[in-house]
Amino acid sequence: MPHTSKDVAEMLERAGFADVTALFAGIPQDLKLDRPLDVPEALAEPELSAHMADLASRSTGGRDLVCFAGGGAYDHHVPAAVAALAGRAEFATSYTPYQPELSQGVLQAVFEFQSLICEIYGMDVANASLYDGANALVEGVNLAVRATRRERVLVSNGIHPHYRQVLQTYTSGLGLEIVELSHGDDGVLDPAALDADGAAAVVVGYPNFFGRLEDVATISARAHEAGALVVCLTDPTAMGVLRSPGSMGADVAVGEGQSLGNLLSYGGPYVGLFATTLDLVRQVPGRIAGETLDADGRRAYVLTLQAREQHIRRAKATSNVCTNQTLMAIAAAVHLSWLGPEGLARLGEVCVRRTAAAAARLEEIPGCTVRFKGPHFKEIVVETPVEASSLVRSLAKRGVLAGPALGTWYPELDRCLLIAVTEKRDQADIDSLAEAIEKELAER
Amino acid sequence: MSRTLEPSGGTRTAARAGGDTDQFPVIFERSRPGRRAWSLPDAAVDAPALDDLIPAQHRRTTAPALPEVSELDLVRHYTRLSQRNWAIDVGPYPLGSCSMKYNPKIAEQAANLPGFASLHPFAGDELVQGALELLGILERSLCEATGMARLTFQPAAGAQGELTGLLMMRAFHESRGDKRTKVIIPDSAHGTNPASVSLAGYRAEEVRSDERGLVDVDALKQALDQETAGLMLTNPNTLGLFERDIKEIAAAVHEVGGLLYYDGANFNSIVGVVRPGDMGFDIVHMNLHKTFATPHGGGGPGSGPLAVSERLERFLPAPVLAPPAYEGDRWRWDHDRPDSIGRIHSFHGNFGINVRAYAYLRSLGPEGLRLVAERAVLNANYLKALIEEAFPTAYPGDCMHEFVSTAKSLRKKGVKAMDVAKRLIDLGYHPPTVYFPLVVDEALMVEPTETESKETIDGLAAALNQIAAEADTDPELVKAAPTSTPVRRPDEAKAARELRLRWSPE
Numbered sequence: 001m002p003h004t005s006k007d008v009a010e011m012l013e014r015a016g017f018a019d020v021t022a023l024f025a026g027i028p029q030d031l032k033l034d035r036p037l038d039v040p041e042a043l044a045e046p047e048l049s050a051h052m053a054d055l056a057s058r059s060t061g062g063r064d065l066v067c068f069a070g071g072g073a074y075d076h077h078v079p080a081a082v083a084a085l086a087g088r089a090e091f092a093t094s095y096t097p098y099q100p101e102l103s104q105g106v107l108q109a110v111f112e113f114q115s116l117i118c119e120i121y122g123m124d125v126a127n128a129s130l131y132d133g134a135n136a137l138v139e140g141v142n143l144a145v146r147a148t149r150r151e152r153v154l155v156s157n158g159i160h161p162h163y164r165q166v167l168q169t170y171t172s173g174l175g176l177e178i179v180e181l182s183h184g185d186d187g188v189l190d191p192a193a194l195d196a197d198g199a200a201a202v203v204v205g206y207p208n209f210f211g212r213l214e215d216v217a218t219i220s221a222r223a224h225e226a227g228a229l230v231v232c233l234t235d236p237t238a239m240g241v242l243r244s245p246g247s248m249g250a251d252v253a254v255g256e257g258q259s260l261g262n263l264l265s266y267g268g269p270y271v272g273l274f275a276t277t278l279d280l281v282r283q284v285p286g287r288i289a290g291e292t293l294d295a296d297g298r299r300a301y302v303l304t305l306q307a308r309e310q311h312i313r314r315a316k317a318t319s320n321v322c323t324n325q326t327l328m329a330i331a332a333a334v335h336l337s338w339l340g341p342e343g344l345a346r347l348g349e350v351c352v353r354r355t356a357a358a359a360a361r362l363e364e365i366p367g368c369t370v371r372f373k374g375p376h377f378k379e380i381v382v383e384t385p386v387e388a389s390s391l392v393r394s395l396a397k398r399g400v401l402a403g404p405a406l407g408t409w410y411p412e413l414d415r416c417l418l419i420a421v422t423e424k425r426d427q428a429d430i431d432s433l434a435e436a437i438e439k440e441l442a443e444r
Numbered sequence: 445m446s447r448t449l450e451p452s453g454g455t456r457t458a459a460r461a462g463g464d465t466d467q468f469p470v471i472f473e474r475s476r477p478g479r480r481a482w483s484l485p486d487a488a489v490d491a492p493a494l495d496d497l498i499p500a501q502h503r504r505t506t507a508p509a510l511p512e513v514s515e516l517d518l519v520r521h522y523t524r525l526s527q528r529n530w531a532i533d534v535g536p537y538p539l540g541s542c543s544m545k546y547n548p549k550i551a552e553q554a555a556n557l558p559g560f561a562s563l564h565p566f567a568g569d570e571l572v573q574g575a576l577e578l579l580g581i582l583e584r585s586l587c588e589a590t591g592m593a594r595l596t597f598q599p600a601a602g603a604q605g606e607l608t609g610l611l612m613m614r615a616f617h618e619s620r621g622d623k624r625t626k627v628i629i630p631d632s633a634h635g636t637n638p639a640s641v642s643l644a645g646y647r648a649e650e651v652r653s654d655e656r657g658l659v660d661v662d663a664l665k666q667a668l669d670q671e672t673a674g675l676m677l678t679n680p681n682t683l684g685l686f687e688r689d690i691k692e693i694a695a696a697v698h699e700v701g702g703l704l705y706y707d708g709a710n711f712n713s714i715v716g717v718v719r720p721g722d723m724g725f726d727i728v729h730m731n732l733h734k735t736f737a738t739p740h741g742g743g744g745p746g747s748g749p750l751a752v753s754e755r756l757e758r759f760l761p762a763p764v765l766a767p768p769a770y771e772g773d774r775w776r777w778d779h780d781r782p783d784s785i786g787r788i789h790s791f792h793g794n795f796g797i798n799v800r801a802y803a804y805l806r807s808l809g810p811e812g813l814r815l816v817a818e819r820a821v822l823n824a825n826y827l828k829a830l831i832e833e834a835f836p837t838a839y840p841g842d843c844m845h846e847f848v849s850t851a852k853s854l855r856k857k858g859v860k861a862m863d864v865a866k867r868l869i870d871l872g873y874h875p876p877t878v879y880f881p882l883v884v885d886e887a888l889m890v891e892p893t894e895t896e897s898k899e900t901i902d903g904l905a906a907a908l909n910q911i912a913a914e915a916d917t918d919p920e921l922v923k924a925a926p927t928s929t930p931v932r933r934p935d936e937a938k939a940a941r942e943l944r945l946r947w948s949p950e
Contacts, residue, residue: 001819002897008822011898015825017842023821024717026686026842032718039585042809045550052803056559058574061567069564072790081481081515089533089739090526093547096743098539098877101869101929104468105529106742109522112471115946119508125945128743131600134790162790169761169786170607173614173645213502241494243504256790265555266575267565267791268600269745281943287743291947292939299467300934304945310603310639311880315648320639323601323733323748327741330522337471337518341507343482349494350487356497357489375498393568404566427489 061266065401066429068358070379070420071209072133072160073267074259076237076347077424079338082261086331096287096323100302107301110289110326113333120239120336120344121253122246123275128287129329130272130321133233133256134166137203139274139285139319140231140252141167144201145176146283146318148229152177152199156189158208159233161409183210187372187381191218196226201252205233206245210372211355211379211418213242220249236260236273236332238377240344241352252276261335262328271328282308285319287326347423351378355421358430362419365438371416379420381406381413384437386444388417391437398436468528468930471511471521472947481515528930529742530874536900538827540846540877540889541634541682543712543734543820551737551803555796565791569776575795576775580767582802583749589813590706590728591721592751596761597798598789602709603636605729605748606676608761610644611785612727612752613674613703615759619783622701624673630659632682632881634709646673653883657683657839665696674703679723680710680844682881682889684824694724703727703756708748711735712893713821713845716814726753735816736801747797758783819894820845823901827892830905834912838884846891848884859915859922861886866933867914867925871907 003011008020017023024032043051067075086092090105097103097110110128117126130136141153153171155164157180168178181202184190187210196202202223204214220230232250237259245253257271258264276284282305290304310317339347359370359380367385370376384391388405395402407414421430495503513521530537537544555561563572583595599605610627617624626647629637638648651667654660658681675697679687687693697704706725712735720728732738733746740746752760762784763777808816821844828837828847835849851861865875865888877889892901915922926932 001815001894003819003822007898011822011826015822015829017822017825020818020822023818023825023842026688026844027714027718028688028691031691031722033716033722036810037585037716037813038588039810039813040581040806042812043806045807048550048803048806049554051806052554052557052799053559055574055578056554056557058577059559059563059572061563061571061575063558063562065571067564069566071566073565075562075564077484079481079483081519085519085522085526088523088526090529090531091742092552092739093532094529094742095537095539095542095544095740099530099865099869099875100934101866101926101932102530102874103742104930105525105527108468108470108528109525110742111945112947115470115472115948116510118946119510122508131604132790134787135600135604160790162787165787166789169611169788170643172785173611173643175645213498215501217501239504239508241498241504242502244508247504263556263561263796264564265561265796266563266567266572268789268794269796270790278943281945288945290939291944292935292942294931294935295933296931298931300931302934302936302939304936304939304943307940310635312635313639314635315638315642317635317639317642320603320607320636320643321601322603322634322636323731323740323746324744325600325741326743327739327745330742333471334518334522337511337513337521338481338515339510340475340480340482340512341510342480342512343484344510345507346482346484350484352494352497353487353491354489356491357487360491375502393570396568396571401564401567401571423484426485430489 065396065399066432067401068419068425068433069401069403070418071404072256073264074420074422075264075424076259076422078261078263079335081338082331082334085334086261086327091330092327097303100300104301106326107289109330109333111291111301113329114289116333116336117273117275120236120244121234121275122244123253124278125281125284126275127284128289129324129326130274130286131325132268132270132272134163136254136272136274137163137233138167138170140254141201141203143252143280143283144229144231147280148200148227150198150200152179153201154179154181154196154199155203156181156205156208158183158210159203159205160209186374187212188214189219191215191222194219194222196223196228199226199228201229201231203231207235207238207377210381211376212372213375216245216248216250235377238348241348257328257332260332262331269325269328271325271332283318286321286324350423351421354425355380357427358419358421361430361434365434378422379418381416382419383416385441386415388415391440392417394440395436398440400433400436470947474513474517474521475511477512479512479514481513481518535872535874536896536904537874538876538890538892538904540891541709543891543893545737545893546895547737547739548804548807551800554803555799560799570774573775576765578802579798580765580775582798583765585805586730586749587751589715590751591719592728593754594757594760594764595749595751597749597793598761599748599750600789600794601744601746602729602731602748603640604788605750606636606640607643608750608788609705609727609729610640612756612759614644615785616703616756617673625671627673628667628675632883633676633678634682637676637707657685658687658689659693661689661692664693668696668700670700672700672702674705676705676707678707678709680713683839683848684843684846685839686844690723709734710845713817715817717817721753726756732797732801737804738797738800745794745797747794747801759785761785761788816894823892823894823896827890827901827905831908834909835888846889849888849890850884850886851888852886854915857915857919859919861888863922864888864911867911867922868907869926870928873904873907
């Protein structure tokens with residue numbers, strides 16, 4: 001704080017206060033704290049720096065281990081240019097762009113983000129971000145409930161278990177009926193068994209939590225026959241090689257944008273991706289940047305369709321979201337621009353083929369098998385001869401971060417764990433993973 | 445002034461050197477087929493070809509039209525874009541209700557340490573002990589500062605904290621077999637309050653402010669009944685005034701069995717001075733991106749941890765943090781929470797933001813935290829005194845960390861609050877919040893924050909007083925502002941009428 005004692009004295013006098021305590025005269029005396037807060041004493045910067053380094057050094061989880069962990073957060077490469085550009089203080093230390101003349105940088109970056117997300121998802125309109133994948137999924141469901149005026153929601157149990165829990169929590173006050181659809185032996189839904197009568201939405205993952213590819217096109221066709229909308233949770237890093245949700249008939253595409261230029265950071269800040277069709281634009285939650293012209297006819301960007309939002313519509317807003325994850329959205333935009341169409345295709349190809357290589361290698365281990373057969377994107381469910389959560393803990397001691405183990409959410413899969421393979425894991429890493437499992441199983 | 449944004453932020457130079465038009469290009473317009481920034485390995489594994497692994501049914505046939513640019517194109521594009529933007533690191537940002545204070549660089553550096561930034565959210569508790577200890581000390585400190593018992597870090601922002609708190613309110617009442625239907629909010633409340641109330645399945649009922657700008661206690665008492673689940677209150681309120689009847693308000697709400705929710709948007713002004721728990725609040729969210737100096741990122745990320753009193757603890761979202769139970773024990777996440785309302789975030793909330801807030805807290809200590817409130821309130825009252833002749837406050841009395849002035853006296857010359865805001869841009873300042881709260885005509889909501897110096901505030905006051913004078917002598921000058929920015933007065937009606945929400949080639 002910049003105040004000299006002379007400043008304080010002059011300012012108090014000018015503002016008409018006898019002393020500093022007089023500033024708080026409006027607060028009833030008996031409510032005031034009569035002691036300093038019981039929080040740790042201040043550290044000077046070198047001390048603080050050392051303290052933070054000490055805490056960080058005692059968190060070895062992502063740093064010293066080869067990361068094959070997945071389940072909605074992935075160890076992708078963050079290009080140096082992405083970190084440098086999204087980390088620029090002019091973006092990081094700015095506020096929500098309420099004054100467009102002073103915010104063209106953020107507004108245009110967000111407009112580009114929306115455009116890029118529309119391109120990869122095959123959609124018409126995207127918003128300027130939600131909190132995370134789970135939140136985006138919830139907002140997709142809420143949109144479908146408003147648009148159809150129905151209250152029944154069908155959710156594949158191949159959706160991330162945490163996301164399904166968040167959906168339950170978020171909608172618990174609204175009285176929605178959430179029905180879980182069971183995956184088949186192949187790890188995906190049977191579209192022929194889908195009965196979407198009376199449903200607002202059918203929620204599926206592409207790829208799903210098991211890395212498997214749902215038949216979104218057939219599911220969409222059946223859902224639409226019943227008047228239901230399709231909310232498709234889609235991995236953006238797959239969009240160079242896999243079909244877009246839009247091209248398969250999905251009405252709302254949602255996703256977790258962590259894989260696009262954002263750090264693992266123990267689960268956040270990430271970014272919820274949300275895109276839909278133009279006819280549903282007035283039901284979209286959160287901020288949207290739009291292009292317009294300024295008073296001199298120059299191209300300019302503003303926040304638009306604000307009548308949907310809480311600061312205007314209050315109790316009738318499409319969502320309560322205000323502060324969102326704009327900086328993470330900017331990182332995603334820079335990352336997608338760094339990749340371009342060829343880079344995104346390469347990223348997808350490397351993930352698919354290395355995942356296949358990992359599957360083949362792990363199946364050489366006696367007793368280990370890939371649980372759900374069929375095409376996978378960057379994640380597989382590996383069934384082992386032992387209880388998987390203890391195996392995951394043991395593997396960490398052998399230098400490999402794997403999992404999560406699936407038994408917590410799927411009791412019948414208690415010997416199964418997820419293995420995710422990104423472009424950062426090569427054949428040598430895959431061999432290390434396999435050897436760690438082999439050694440661990442041999443010693444049990 | 446040198447602080448104003450350079451017109452076109454470097455584009456003019458580009459126009460001369462590289463043939464760009466006066467329009468700042470979108471990244472797609474910089475694209476040239478075959479150009480690339482990406483650098484990724486070959487698969488380099490013994491695995492089938494892509495088309496043999498992914499059947500045609502699932503293969504994308506048309507590549508998305510992403511831009512094809514070199515890395516230097518990319519770097520210049522986003523660097524120049526960033527220069528077309530205001531930021532705390534660029535200049536003063538006195539937006540009311542936003543607490544746009546300086547974000548210390550040490551916090552940024554700490555959050556990027558590999559031991560935090562590279563942690564996978566599913567890493568076992570034994571692998572993240574430093575991170576959990578950090579969260580543990582932060583939880584204890586935030587609970588101490590708010591006078592609460594426990595908290596959850598899951599809410600990613602204030603509004604998500606609100607929903608979490610309201611769902612806990614619902615769980616509390618339902619655990620007592622009590623179905624309640626409405627939540628009361630003041631008419632000056634932030635829009636997220638009523639929106640969150642609706643999302644939680646309650647009806648929002650507004651109570652009016654009285655002539656003091658405070659909750660009308662009689663009107664509140666009339667609204668309170670057995671249907672009342674609770675009251676949401678910001679204190680100090682959005683007018684920057686401390687709700688001095690808070691004890692009477694709390695007693696009245698508790699009398700009918702309701703709970704008190706504290707919206708922490710304005711916590712900055714009382715930290716270390718008075719605690720929401722001591723005022724009678726049961727549930728408190730904090731905006732760490734305001735009070736605890738984490739960067740706002742152009743609209744986010746924030747972090748909205750939610751703290752509660754003991755009687756609500758069992759309803760917190762699972763898991764909650766469990767400290768070591770004995771010497772040599774570990775920190776761990778406790779998932780065994782049968783009464784929990786459930787999960788609200790994909791993982792543990794915006795951890796990276798919580799690391800920054802922790803670094804800020806540790807840099808201040810108890811004395812520093814109290815100084816935050818003192819200096820924030822001093823700066824606001826000083827600025828108010830300097831401009832109140834030209835821009836009187838809507839309600840009398842001393843303010844806390846912010847105040848709401850009205851520009852309605854300029855209306856006789858046709859000058860509006862928005863014109864004042866735009867002219868202020870030309871004079872080198874980001875404008876205050878305008879037209880909020882809704883209960884004040886031609887509102888200018890000003891929050892200088894504690895990190896601005898006396899000279900900065902003197903300069904801001906001089907600029908505002910100059911504008912008031914110009915509004916009288918040369919109103920057209922004010923109405924024509926801004927003239928120093930890359931664009932001026934974009935047509936918002938056109939944006940909403942002719943929707944262009946994504947780039948497409950024309």
